[in-house]
Amino acid sequence: MSTIHFTLLWRHSDWGLYGRRHEVFGRELARHPDVGSVVHVEAVSPKQILNHFRGWRSASTEALRDARARQLRKVIPPTRLVEAANNLYVTSFVIASKRNYPASVAAFNEHIVRWQARRFARARRRLLPGRHCTVAYLPAPYIRTALNVLPTDFLVADLIDDVPAQVEDDQLRHVYRESYRRVLPECDWIISTSQHVAETFRSYANGDIDVIRNGVRINDFASSENERPSGVGYVGNINQTMNVDLVDHVTKQLPDTTFKFAGPVHPSMKSKIDSLQTRPNIEFLGALAKSEVPAFLRQCRVLFSIKRNDDITAGNDSMKIYEYLATGRPVVSTPVSPADRLSDVVYTAYGKKEFVEKLQQALTEDNPDRMQRRLEVARENAWEKRIDSFVDTVLSRLK
Numbered sequence: 060m061s062t063i064h065f066t067l068l069w070r071h072s073d074w075g076l077y078g079r080r081h082e083v084f085g086r087e088l089a090r091h092p093d094v095g096s097v098v099h100v101e102a103v104s105p106k107q108i109l110n111h112f113r114g115w116r117s118a119s120t121e122a123l124r125d126a127r128a129r130q131l132r133k134v135i136p137p138t139r140l141v142e143a144a145n146n147l148y149v150t151s152f153v154i155a156s157k158r159n160y161p162a163s164v165a166a167f168n169e170h171i172v173r174w175q176a177r178r179f180a181r182a183r184r185r186l187l188p189g190r191h192c193t194v195a196y197l198p199a200p201y202i203r204t205a206l207n208v209l210p211t212d213f214l215v216a217d218l219i220d221d222v223p224a225q226v227e228d229d230q231l232r233h234v235y236r237e238s239y240r241r242v243l244p245e246c247d248w249i250i251s252t253s254q255h256v257a258e259t260f261r262s263y264a265n266g267d268i269d270v271i272r273n274g275v276r277i278n279d280f281a282s283s284e285n286e287r288p289s290g291v292g293y294v295g296n297i298n299q300t301m302n303v304d305l306v307d308h309v310t311k312q313l314p315d316t317t318f319k320f321a322g323p324v325h326p327s328m329k330s331k332i333d334s335l336q337t338r339p340n341i342e343f344l345g346a347l348a349k350s351e352v353p354a355f356l357r358q359c360r361v362l363f364s365i366k367r368n369d370d371i372t373a374g375n376d377s378m379k380i381y382e383y384l385a386t387g388r389p390v391v392s393t394p395v396s397p398a399d400r401l402s403d404v405v406y407t408a409y410g411k412k413e414f415v416e417k418l419q420q421a422l423t424e425d426n427p428d429r430m431q432r433r434l435e436v437a438r439e440n441a442w443e444k445r446i447d448s449f450v451d452t453v454l455s456r457l458k
């Protein structure tokens with residue numbers, strides 16, 4: 060059997076910054092004994108290139124600076140394959156705009172994506188001869204154009220979250236739904252992060268959609284006996300999914316507890332965060348590179364997730380919950396998946412009053428058995444197991 064290579068077509072430009080599902084897939088696939096090499100592709104607009112440059116110049120840590128520098132290296136020139144690890148390459152397609160409208164922008168995007176896809180296909184063929192599996196992370200419009208050019212032996216769509224439900228712009232929502240409508244019927248296999256997402260997009264597919272939930276890289280988050288954790292910690296993007304009213308309530312109710320937030324603040328949230336920053340028990344630490352996250356989590360006595368429980372998060376399967384559990388620390392969360400399914404190891408709260416009560420219980424917890432159970436659940440949800448199952452299925456269907 061010839062070697063199989065993987066190409067991952069991702070919808071954002073964030074390799075090395077957040078360690079999201081697509082990035083973990085790439086890194087874990089590259090380690091798999093039955094996989095040749097992996098190429099991770101992102102789309103980046105001139106505006107995003109400028110943002111990466113600004114981020115590189117203003118990076119608060121060396122790890123963040125390195126992540127931004129890698130983003131710039133893989134853009135100049137476009138489709139340049141940059142080695143990120145053994146058997147793992149990253150590159151970018153430059154597009155005019157992620158929104159893909161008006162019609163003139165869509166036409167220009169299609170033209171330059173086709174040109175770059177042909178260049179990329181030639182480079183990939185020279186470097187990685189053999190069979191290829193492509194994993195498409197819809198609904199980025201460039202993916203549909205790239206798939207028309209790139210040859211592949213097996214096409215997988217990996218559906219992460221209900222993206223159209225998170226979009227307020229009606230025209231952009233239409234562009235996204237059109238991407239699902241055109242690509243999903245052409246796929247050999249479709250997977251999703253949750254049953255909600257599978258049911259939402261089933262009508263676009265020719266068959267069933269299988270659920271492969273998120274997971275955790277266990278070894279990244281192991282704790283040390285010498286640590287002296289304190290306070291309550293949160294890591295992740297601070298955007299419209301965060302329940303700011305809940306943050307306001309719990310930080311008022313627990314004035315003697317320090318709450319530490321690590322993550323980039325979306326511009327739409329800036330005024331709300333600025334008002335919270337005036338409180339003496341709240342610390343906003345800014346963005347961290349993914350490599351810096353485990354050390355931050357280990358500094359915290361309790362870890363919490365404060366996502367809104369609504370239509371925007373209905374399709375989520377939050378990676379941070381699995382990562383929190385891998386530290387062994389007590390975890391408090393709103394009932395957003397997987398917290399709703401893991402209430403035996405997560406302090407899951409359905410309202411403001413209950414959330415404060417759960418936080419107080421977690422802060423005073425002294426139960427080694429509960430800690431061991433959290434670690435067990437994390438090991439049960441290891442990415443290694445997820446990727447083994449994924450590769451086995453791809454290989455069996457290719458035979």
